[in-house]
Amino acid sequence: MTTSQGSLTPPAMGTSERPEPPIQVAGLVLPLLAAIAAYTLAGLLGSQAILWGLLIGAVTAGFVWWRNFVQEIPWLVAIVVAGPIATSLFSSVLRSRTTVIEKGLSSRASLSWLLFGLVVGLAMSQASRPRLPGIAIAARSMATALAFGLSSFLALQAGTSIGYIEALRGREIDGGAIQFLTTGFYVQAGAILLALGLAAAVALRLRNGVLFAGASAVVMTLVAVNQINFSVKEILSSFTRLGALAGEFWPPDWAWPKTIGQPEAVHIFEPFIETLQIAVIGATLGCIIAVPLAFSASRATAPNYPTYWFSKAFMNVFRTIPDLFWGILFATAVGFGSPFAGALAMIMFSLSIMAKLLSETVDSIDVGPLEAAKSAGARHWQMVQYAAYPQVAPNYVAYALYIFELNIRASVVLGIVGAGGIGRLLDERRNFFQWDQVMAIVMVIFVAVILIEIFSIWVRKKIV
Amino acid sequence: MIEFTEASVVYPNGFRALDKVSLTIEDGEFVVVVGLSGAGKSTLLRAVNGLVPIVEGSVKVHGQEVVGATAAELRELRSRIGMIFQTFNLVNRATVVSNVMMGRLSKVPRWRSILGMWPAQDKELALQALERVGIVEKTYERASNLSGGQQQRVGIARALAQEPTVILADEPVASLDPVTSHMVMRDLQRINRELNITTLINLHFLDLARQYGKRLIGLRDGKLVYDGDINDVDDDQFREIYGRAITPDDLLEGAEA
Amino acid sequence: MTVPDLVPDAVSDVPRPKEPQFTKWLRIIIVVGLIIPLLWSATGLEISPSRIWEAPGQIWTLLGGMFPPDWTGTPKTIELILESLYVAWIGTIIGATLSFPLAFLAATNVAPRSVTLPVRSFFSAIRAFPELVLAIMFIPAFGLGPFAGTLAIGLHSIGTLGKLSSEVIEGVDDGPIEAIKASGGTYFQQMRFGVVPQALPTIVAYWLYRFEINIRASAVLGVIGAGGVGAEIVGRLRFRGDWPKAGAVLILTIITVLLIDTASSIIRRRIITGHASSSRPAKWMAALLGANDEPSTEIAEA
Known part of the structure; x- marks a missing residue:
């Protein structure tokens, strides 16, 4: 609806500057989806660790630059470079002499993401205005690193559960199986990793507890569903069994x-x-x-x-x-x-x-x-x-x-x-x-x- | 007799609320304590019954040393000192009489207080205290149903039920309207005169202090800055206590100033 | 000291009121009403003086038998505790997601009485079954293991969370709902923008609180074979020689629950009050997350 009286703002008030709106959770979803898409694309490209590492680094750097968290070129370059380093380490650990994807392997592989998170955290807290004291920079960087490391651990754990990898759980895998891992596995685990790692980093930066808690809740649910083999399919299929069982429960025996x-x-x-x-x-x-x-x-x-x-x-x-x-x-x-x-x-x-x-x-x-x-x-x-x-x-x-x-x-x-x-x-x-x-x-x-x-x-x- | 000798109070957070205060208050005196908030008025009162940590010097009440007194000695001393509070400090959900009976807690055997079986003479004392402040008809009502002035009178009755020799009144009228304030002050004055109970009152309002006080004690930053007859005080000396000129906020009837 | 005559002449003629007898009788009725059922209960429970006399010694024997704890089974115990946590978490998620829409239908201020009544009865009905009883009935359908336990906890949580959430919704301020209605908002918009922002913090706090309770419930479910640490406790206590192992299981369970309780209560307080608590564990948690020092104005600058 338009009014004939014109603008609501009188000319005198137009001079005052509008405040920058605080970043909303909803505003972060889009870039995160983009990150996931980029990661998925990288996964589909094949097992070129360096390539998809570069993509991760670029997406992360682009994201922090776009959201005005980091403007300094050297730091942005550092993030881009840290991507391939982390992914090469990550994949080399996964391809090392392991037989089964178990928690030990997950934690070792996650160390590489700890490194990546450290670089991102350092970049973000270094660029902070007003300048943070040294202790705060250290704490913030460590926290971001931990967020990335932990989410990669959880992502590995969860990634093994959903879809493609179900068959591999607890089974012996050789080099060939690892090859099989590369596409589907990287796509899913990586998507979770980047989404959660970035969400954690950004949440820490903005002190956005809701975002952080939401991301953690999703991971916890994924892990829990995987660990206790919970499935909705199972519930639906057991309804037929329930029908048969009803006859045994009903009528109650009062005699x-x-x-x-x-x-x-x-x-x-x-x-x-x-x-x-x-x-x-x-x-x-x-x-x-x-x-x-x-x-x-x-x-x-x-x-x-x-x-x-x-x-x-x-x-x-x-x-x-x-x-x-x-x-x-x-x-x-x-x-x-x-x-x-x-x-x-x-x-x-x-x-x-x-x-x-x-x-x-x-x-x-x-x-x-x-x-x-x-x-x-x-x-x-x-x-x-x-x-x-x-x-x-x-x-x-x-x-x-x-x-x-x-x-x-x-x-x-x-x-x-x-x-x-x-x-x-x-x-x-x-x-x-x-x-x-x-x-x-x-x-x-x-x-x-x-x-x-x-x-x-x-x-x-x-x-x- | 209450004797302060170089007494200092330091709170656990390091705040020095009372700094080397020495003074003597004779039995039956009516003393008004004035000063800005934070000057140590409340602390001075609470030093008398040992509710605050006295770190140096000595405070003696009727010859009983407060500093370093055992728990039992302190209880015995407190049972002889009635206290009246700005916020009345009544148990709102309890009846008036059970609030007043709190003043008798120290005098009855433990089993009686646990079962709530009060001796007849203690009940009689509580009722007499309520009669003295003129609200005996509210005896069995809930404290929360009373008006502010009535609640403060219950507070006074609770102190009287202790059969005290000293009454400490911490800003007794600060939460009351002017008319009720005068009534409560008159009650306190009458109790002081008729029962010869030594009375220490913290007041914020200077005109009330002038009207009802005999002796005035001025505190500033925990230090004693004035001690003398209230009629000898002039505006300059008030200014010294307050560290600034008197404003209408310092007077109960602010408009008259 | 002699008792002074407190009565001044002026007010002594006011008659004293009579002490009401009602409260006295009420007190007696309450005491009798407590003692009779208590005695009746005591007679039925094979309680004799000698048993009471012996009990502390027997409890002491058990405690003594459990210490020092035997930590050799720790990895397996931790796995079982984690299983209990997973069961509790999924159960809470089920309860939270399904109870949330239902709660709106059970709140009298946003739903008609013809809807609230059946929904509320449904909540009461599922709340009346303890989780363990539900799990017993689910096991024949879903088999032994954590699956039946998860469903039992989830179902029970729908009842409890539904009731609590609908009470929260009933407690919201009607003003915003009216304002949205007045500006032509649909029912869904009224709920989304008028009710949810007001009710959600408290409801989420209840979810977390339910998670704390569900952890205890899922720990217990192992007793009937529905997964988790409960089976381990029962198994270890059966033979005296295993008591030190039972001690270790018990201690690990207590520590885990204690840690989660502490973290959860900090988060709950944060959610409800909107600012961080100043307690020591809360500060540790904030330091761990690196969220302790940043001035909030920085967001606007960034």
């Missing part, structure tokens, strides 16, 4: 609790009650014991520095141990198959989560009342009880309910490792391939978890 294991019939609800009891004990005791730990692990309410440090360390270490590991450990320690082990496991599990959540809340309380209590001559824990605890009490109750929910979910599986509850039954039926009976147990679990969640939401609404 077996009364017939199996005679003379004493196993009732499905008995171990379920046991699970509930484990969860209640675990959540209650865990949440109670967590209170002094949480207050000790917050700077404002810790009695002294060593206590603070120890509580914090304990809390963080305990939190890394998954629920079932606690179950395994306690089942081993106090007796296999005992719900007592399950209760201890749930106490530790609840304790570590509650301590973490609560201490983070305590970190943000108003310290004024603490000073008031202290100046009135209160003892340390009196101060905590009267000036700190009331401030976090509503959060504490909400967290406790949340932890109770988590406990229910965690304790249903404890039996699998011999720590009591309905999980024991689940594991047993599973080992007999009685899938319709497994289904019955799963449905009981499902209903119970849903009911407890509804109850928990109701209580939380009441207190807030």
Whole structure:
């Protein structure tokens, strides 16, 4: 739409200079695509390491020049020259007396890209205005070098997985196979390498964390997909199998609790009650014991520095141990198959989560009342009880309910490792391939978890 | 009696907040401390009950040395010194009475405070303190439901519940409007007169200091620059304390200046 | 010191209010409401004084048996831990990508109630199955190994991330959506430019947080043969002679999870607050990435 009144800008304002827009992530995608295309072209040209090295160097140099990162001719030349050097090293390592593409080879080959990254990093930080101090130049160059080195390592790892190279994974390769490697392999590995290396370098230069994180996430996904042989094809093909399996799962067998294991019939609800009891004990005791730990692990309410440090360390270490590991450990320690082990496991599990959540809340309380209590001559824990605890009490109750929910979910599986509850039954039926009976147990679990969640939401609404 | 002898306070970050201050305050005195923010007013007050690290010199309260006192001695000393804060420092979620009971924490056995079972005479003291500041009808309300002036009165009641011999008031009216400020100042003055409690008040506003103070202490960059009767102070001496001319910002009723 | 008479004549005639009895009773009800289930639970769990008495000694025996750790199996352990990480990562990616569009359908401020209700129920339903239970049901279809575990974690993550993300979307400011609607924007544009910029940082932080949780879940999955380090722990604890090896596996797992937790929480804080944290690990990380010293004005100069 145009207006008859003309330009929006009055003449008087036209003189002020428009600011240079900051480089957006989207603006970087295009040059990166160009880089990938160049690399692919180079790969298709054949196995001439020098040739495609030159291309990589030229593309990189052109890119940093175009984006105004480096203007000095000597540095641009250095980047162009570094390309073929790196690629020759790279391919000579790959063609060396190796039999299998394994991690050792990948890391050695990546060293050549470390070199290339170093040159690029040096060029970019040398040309930086205002001049950076020596330490910063060193750090920046090292970081860029590392980014290139790491992405080449990952690219090699990932490149072996996609498409062409699948057949070569872990297989003995000779010179001929290496020849086969040259096209498809270089194309893919190289594309990833250059894209990520440049993205990393540019992201560092612009402090563009989003770009850096996005590139890293892509690489991690590629590597992970490769390593665990994840494939969508597999999922689709297994749907047909699922259809056949459905008949074994459905309908759930509700009759077996009364017939199996005679003379004493196993009732499905008995171990379920046991699970509930484990969860209640675990959540209650865990949440109670967590209170002094949480207050000790917050700077404002810790009695002294060593206590603070120890509580914090304990809390963080305990939190890394998954629920079932606690179950395994306690089942081993106090007796296999005992719900007592399950209760201890749930106490530790609840304790570590509650301590973490609560201490983070305590970190943000108003310290004024603490000073008031202290100046009135209160003892340390009196101060905590009267000036700190009331401030976090509503959060504490909400967290406790949340932890109770988590406990229910965690304790249903404890039996699998011999720590009591309905999980024991689940594991047993599973080992007999009685899938319709497994289904019955799963449905009981499902209903119970849903009911407890509804109850928990109701209580939380009441207190807030 | 409170005696400062060459007392200096240096914070962990190296900031010297109080520099070789010596002064004596007799029982029952009403002392106003003035100075710019950062001059060491709050630090001076907190040196009295040992809330700040005194690195040299000595501070004695009723003959009890604050520097190097054991934790138990310090608690005993603090239990006899009431403190009032600019931001009131109440537990907002708790009731008024439970805030006031904080003043009794040091006097009751541990098990009683853990279970919240207060002796009858301590409860009585808390209610009397609330009556003295005139908000006994708010006893069982949440502190957050009170107005600023009422909250500060709860703060005063908490200090009174300690049965203190000294009250330290750190900018007690800085968060209040002028009318409420005068009411709180009058409360403090009355408590000082009727109960003979030694009172140290930090004030930012000069006119309030003139109106309610008897003795004035001026601090500048952590050093004692004035100590004397408030009626003898003239504008030049104020200028020396503040290091600049007095502006309307330094007066509660700024428009009158 | 004698107790001074605090009551001045002027205010002593104000009647004292009566102490409300409600809170007292509430306190008693809460205590009773906690103690009864606790006692009921204790009776069902074969807990006796002698067991409690013996437990610390037994735990100590186990800990003593695990130390000093035996590091001979380290390369294999690291491989298994990496497998757990891969499973967790893919599971998180599945959960994130599928939950993101669904979250919009579950948010009451951008979707009609007839849509939000079924989507929310779907989230609740898949959240109700623990990952391990899902994995047990997937193994007959997909076989033993990390594949079933990945799908289980992915599916469960859809439920949890979907719920959290839809709550984030419900919390955004309506102003920008209205502004785009007013200037003739389509539904998709309203979401893309009105909701996503506001909600994305928090949602991404939740993704990372879910990754932290999924690492723990995938470590556990090995117990039922769904890949990862869990199988190693169970296997090593079975025979007393292997306990030192179990110790090594446990320590390596803890260290890995601790490192990832630390890095992830730094990134999460960075995402949400928009500036780097000043904690020591955060500074190390910034130094490692060479992003610690550059003034941001330089971008404009470049």
